[in-house]
Amino acid sequence: MTDRGTGTDTATDPVPDEAPKLKEYDGEGITVTFEPRRCLHAAECVHGLPSVFDLAKRPWVRPDEAAPELVAEVVRRCPSGALRYHLADDTAEPPDSPTTVRRMPDGRLVVRGDLLVRSDRGERHETRAVLCGCGASGNQPYCDHSGPCAGGDFDRADAR
Structure with a gap:
């Protein structure tokens, strides 16, 4: 896991010109990023794939605990976009169509x-x-x- 960006993990950080803080969790076939200030606690991740998204463990995101395609499917359930992914071949999440x-x-x-x-x-x-x-x-x-x-x-x- 690596941290990218600046700022704090609080959802109420008022500094408007800060780059978003992203936490990056690297796996063999997929990398999951998490932007804490965007998380609205819908819990789609922890309910959808508790072996990968486990708040009681550190790091709380362990992408290698499931197949990359399954991890990607659960990340796409995150309504806020706080969780994102890209595959090892740099394929990013495709947008829904129509919007x-x-x-x-x-x-x-x-x-x-x-x-x-x-x-x-x-x-x-x-x-x-x-x-x-x-x-x-x-x-x-x-x-x-x-x-x-x-x-x-x-x-x-x-x-x-």
Whole structure:
């Protein structure tokens, strides 16, 4: 595992011009990256593949505990995009097509597809994101559970 970027692991880090902090977990056939401030604790990873994603162990992501294709499938379930992957041949996650946008009852926007997200930090290409619907997030435009639009937790059915 290696850390890339700068910043802290807190979801409320207010510094707008910081590069996102990515934790990288290398496996034989797949590398999983994790951006802590984007995680909304939908738990798709730990429920989907507990042998790879185990919060009680360090490192908590162990990509070699399952086939790379299975790890990739579970990572794609992460609604926020906090988890991402690329395969050993540098193949990145393909975006959903067509792109979808779904407003949650609490106002958050769950977006999947070929995305270009613009913010004060610049532009980022994404395949999955949960965007703030109330404007109170300290991680704009992403939801960070700090505002009224993030009053509820993700239901596993809502995450997809």
